[in-house]
Amino acid sequence: MGDQNKNLILATALSFAVILVWFLLFPPEQQAMDPNMDGAVAEQAGGVAPAPPAGLDGAPVPAAEAVAAEIPRVAINTPRLAGSISLQGGRIDDLLLKDYRETTAPDSDIVRLLEPVGGQSAYYALYGWSPSGQLGYEDVPDASTEWTLVSGETLAPGQPITLSWDNGSGLTFTRRIEVDADYLFTITEGVQNASTEAVRMTPYGIVARHGRPDTVDFFILHEGVVQMSDGSLNESKYKHMAEFPVVERERARAEVVEVAQNGWIGFTDKYWMTTLIPTPGQPFTAVSKYVPGAEIYQTETRLPPVTVEPGQQAEVQTMLFAGAKEWETIRAYQNDLGIGGFIDSIDWGWFFFLTKPIFAVLHWLHGIIGNMGWSIIALTLLLKAVLFPLAYKSYVSMARMKELQPEMEKIKERAGDDRQKLQQEMMTLYREKKVNPAAGCLPILLQIPIFFSLYKVIFVTIELRHAPWIGWIDDLSAPDPSSIFNLFGLLPWAAPDPNSFLALIFIGVMPIALGISMWLQQKLNPAPADPTQKMIFAWMPWVFMFMLGGFASGLVLYWIANNMITFTQQYIIMRSHGHKPDLFGNIASGFRRSKPQAK
Numbered sequence: 111m112g113d114q115n116k117n118l119i120l121a122t123a124l125s126f127a128v129i130l131v132w133f134l135l136f137p138p139e140q141q142a143m144d145p146n147m148d149g150a151v152a153e154q155a156g157g158v159a160p161a162p163p164a165g166l167d168g169a170p171v172p173a174a175e176a177v178a179a180e181i182p183r184v185a186i187n188t189p190r191l192a193g194s195i196s197l198q199g200g201r202i203d204d205l206l207l208k209d210y211r212e213t214t215a216p217d218s219d220i221v222r223l224l225e226p227v228g229g230q231s232a233y234y235a236l237y238g239w240s241p242s243g244q245l246g247y248e249d250v251p252d253a254s255t256e257w258t259l260v261s262g263e264t265l266a267p268g269q270p271i272t273l274s275w276d277n278g279s280g281l282t283f284t285r286r287i288e289v290d291a292d293y294l295f296t297i298t299e300g301v302q303n304a305s306t307e308a309v310r311m312t313p314y315g316i317v318a319r320h321g322r323p324d325t326v327d328f329f330i331l332h333e334g335v336v337q338m339s340d341g342s343l344n345e346s347k348y349k350h351m352a353e354f355p356v357v358e359r360e361r362a363r364a365e366v367v368e369v370a371q372n373g374w375i376g377f378t379d380k381y382w383m384t385t386l387i388p389t390p391g392q393p394f395t396a397v398s399k400y401v402p403g404a405e406i407y408q409t410e411t412r413l414p415p416v417t418v419e420p421g422q423q424a425e426v427q428t429m430l431f432a433g434a435k436e437w438e439t440i441r442a443y444q445n446d447l448g449i450g451g452f453i454d455s456i457d458w459g460w461f462f463f464l465t466k467p468i469f470a471v472l473h474w475l476h477g478i479i480g481n482m483g484w485s486i487i488a489l490t491l492l493l494k495a496v497l498f499p500l501a502y503k504s505y506v507s508m509a510r511m512k513e514l515q516p517e518m519e520k521i522k523e524r525a526g527d528d529r530q531k532l533q534q535e536m537m538t539l540y541r542e543k544k545v546n547p548a549a550g551c552l553p554i555l556l557q558i559p560i561f562f563s564l565y566k567v568i569f570v571t572i573e574l575r576h577a578p579w580i581g582w583i584d585d586l587s588a589p590d591p592s593s594i595f596n597l598f599g600l601l602p603w604a605a606p607d608p609n610s611f612l613a614l615i616f617i618g619v620m621p622i623a624l625g626i627s628m629w630l631q632q633k634l635n636p637a638p639a640d641p642t643q644k645m646i647f648a649w650m651p652w653v654f655m656f657m658l659g660g661f662a663s664g665l666v667l668y669w670i671a672n673n674m675i676t677f678t679q680q681y682i683i684m685r686s687h688g689h690k691p692d693l694f695g696n697i698a699s700g701f702r703r704s705k706p707q708a709k
Contacts, residue, residue, distance in 0.1 A: 184271055185264045189291050190433070195265065196226060199253040200273050200285050202295065203227070203234030205432055207382070214576050214584045223382050223432055232320035235384065235430050237285065237297055240312040242415065249277050250311055257285065267291045280305030293433025294443060300425045303418040310417045313426045315386045317376050319407045322348050326380050331457060331570060335398045335409055336383070337375040338451040339367050351400040351407055362408075364399040372450040375409045376431070381572040383455055386411045387429040390448040434572050437473060457570050464563035469571055476573070482586055483579025486664055490671040497556060498679070505683040510545045557672070561665075568664040579667065583620070586664030590618030617659035620666045625655030627673035634680055 183194040186205065193204040205224035212218045224233050239250040251257070255275050262271030270288040277283070284300040299313050325333040325348070335346040346365065354363035369388075375396040376385030388394045388411050397410040411428065418424045431443070435456050444452035458465045471492065475485040494501070517539060525532035539545075568574045574587040582592055593605035593616045606616055628651035658666055684690070 182259075184259055184262070186289065187264050187266050188289055189267070190293065191289070192220075193224065195271070195287065197257045197259065197273065199236055199238075199255055200251070200257045200287075201226075201234045201236050201253065202287075202430065202432065203232070207434055210381075210434060210572075211576075221382070223384065227320065231323055232318070233323070233384070234318060235295075235386070235432065236316040236318065237299060237428075238314060238316075239283070239299070239301070240314055240412070242310045242312065244307070245309055245311060249279055249281065251275050251277075251283050251285075260284075265289055281309065292439050293431055295430040295432065296427065297430060298425055298427045300423060301416075301418055302423040303420055306420050308417055308419045310415055312415045313413045313428075315388075315411045315428055315430070317384050317386055317409045317430075319377060321405050322407070323379070328569075330459060330566065331380055333379055334377065335375065335407075336378040336385070336455055337367065337373070337396055337398065337409075338454065339369045339373045339396060340371065341451060343451060343454050346398055348407060351398060352402070354398065354400060357399075360399070362399045362401045364397055367396045369394050369396055372448070374431075374449060374452065374455075375411060377407070377409060378435070378455060378457070380570065381435055381575055382433065383431060383435050385431040385455065387431060387449055387452075388413060389427055389429070390450065436572055437469065457566075459563075459566045459570075461559055461563045461566065464559060465566050468560075468563050469567045469573075472567065473573060481579065482574060482577035483583065483664070483667060486586070486668050487671045490668055490675060493560060494672065494675045494679070500556070501676075501679060502683060505680050507545055510543065514539065514543060514545065561669070564668055565661070565665050568662045574662075574664055577664070579663070583663050586667070587662050589660050590620040590663045590666065592618035592620075594618075594622075615656070617656060620663050620670065621655050621659035624658060624666050624670050624673070625651045627670050627677070628654055631673050631677045631680070634677065634684070 182197040183204070184197065186193040186195065186202075190208050192206045192208055193202075195202050196204070203224050203226045205222070207221045207223055210221040212221060224235070225231055226234065236253055238252045238255075241247060241250045257273040257275050260272050260274045262269060265271050265287060267290055270286055273285040273287070275283045280303065282302040282304065284298075284302075286298040286300070288296040288298075290296075297315070301309075301311070303309055323333075327333075332345050332347070334348045335344075335351065337344040337346075344367070351365075352363065354365045356362075357364045357366075370393055372390050373394070373396060374385050374387040375398070376383060378385075386409060393414060395410075395412040397408075397412065399408040399410065400406070401408065413426055413428070416424050416426065429447075429449075431440075433439075437453070437456065440455060441453050443449050453466075468489070472482075472485055472489050475488045475492075476482050479485050479488060518536065521532060521535045521539065525535060568587055576584070577586045578584045579586055583590065585591075591605060605618075632647060632651060658669065
């Protein structure tokens with residue numbers, strides 16, 4: 111019994127240590143912004159002209175909310191989006207997500223994704239042309255251009271709008287904007303050359319954010335620039351953008367990547383994203399840019415230069431994703447439109463080889479069951495079924511170890527203090543009886559990557575956001591809102607703030623259920639005779655109860671279901687091998703005080 115308990119303690123201690131290392135010993139990197147603006151100048155590959163930094167010379171933007179309110183707008187109204195497009199610059203800068211609210215309260219504000227300049231957090235998409243040759247910035251449309259609406263009234267699926275602007279020098283620019291029933295805009299930029307000379311210019315798209323946005327700032331989650339370049343995923347946090355190489359001609363710090371045929375770039379939040387997507391197969395230059403002073407974060411796509419001969423016209427088409435990072439929606443865009451790697455805009459993390467299939471199965475179960483909480487329980491059942499052959503061997507080995515206890519006690523008596531003889535005789539016994547003493551550790555160790563992967567899934571996927579289960583659990587991505595502090599709602603005062611230290615002490619119903627489930631699983635076996643081992647086993651369920659109390663309730667639900675399934679499996683397997691667990695006897699023995707030894 112002693113060796114078995116040692117193995118279990120070793121496995122549990124290892125699990126505990128890994129969790130602590132993962133969540134406590136790897137805080138986010140802290141890197142200060144380099145104020146030195148005299149670094150090396152980044153070269154612009156391929157001769158592509160740079161887009162002007164939004165808000166600086168060549169692309170002015172309004173400086174006050176009152177000014178923005180006076181600008182004519184075209185309404186956006188789709189099944190999932192609401193907002194408007196500014197005719198100054200033709201910016202898509204006012205976007206609300208109809209299907210999502212800020213909190214679980216039914217009357218909570220609808221989530222705002224894009225915001226006009228003049229608000230607290232300006233965030234918008236802008237399109238234009240960079241001039242070359244004899245053309246100047248005044249000859250091409252930019253952020254200050256006053257566009258005219260020439261067709262359409264409200265942007266909706268199947269109802270595009272067309273904007274027009276004449277530069278007065280023979281060039282007429284058009285912009286056709288379409289939107290689907292989800293979150294994808296299609297922008298077609300056109301230019302008609304009625305002058306007597308050929309013109310050359312570079313089309314670009316910009317997504318800009320004024321000021322550093324509020325972020326969750328948790329090290330397992332990426333927020334900032336997300337970019338796919340010919341199959342290579344690149345990510346840059348906002349704090350790292352301030353350390354990009356200096357590009358003096360643009361008065362900014364920038365990182366430039368040449369994309370041969372398939373890619374996209376934009377900004378990602380925890381649940382939302384705004385991404386520029388050139389037509390698949392189209393080469394372009396992807397730029398991540400930080401404008402000091404103005405405190406503007408910017409991503410750009412610069413398409414190859416276009417030459418338009420006199421009397422001719424040219425068009426370029428790009429796409430814009432602006433919405434929620436829904437797995438099914440993004441996967442459909444990837445598969446149907448050929449947007450390579452678009453599903454990787456969701457932050458799957460290091461364990462992507464586990465998080466992706468785990469979420470795919472969870473999403474499939476949710477489609478059948480219709481409740482994410484019950485789907486997590488069903489997922490736990492499936493995972494336990496997949497691991498059952500290994501678990502069965504482990505439990506059988508544990509049962510065999512119990513059968514060997516009398517012989518092991520005899521070996522200990524014969525060996526006395528000779529540790530080497532003890533180990534040799536025990537290893538001989540294990541070989542003769544074909545028992546692996548470490549087999550009981552393996553199921554516990556396998557739970558660690560699954561636990562981390564499911565934690566990642568619950569933390570980053572929007573499908574878990576505000577997903578209810580039963581009763582008081584109305585958000586599986588948040589901790590259990592109940593609390594001992596007010597006797598789970600029976601006393602007339604509120605529970606502690608979930609982010610406060612008190613919430614870690616006054617835990618809710620589900621963390622307590624987690625501790626009880628671990629305790630019951632432990633009571634399938636008698637308490638170890640060694641006082642130290644007995645103390646560790648006695649405290650372990652309650653330490654985990656408080657340690658996991660502040661985790662997402664969906665993760666705690668998985669752990670409870672996993673414990674109860676493991677309890678059932680182990681009980682049945684032990685009975686099938688002739689060992690009837692004395693559950694109630696083991697529980698009762700834990701409450702008995704040890705009798706004093708006779709002198």
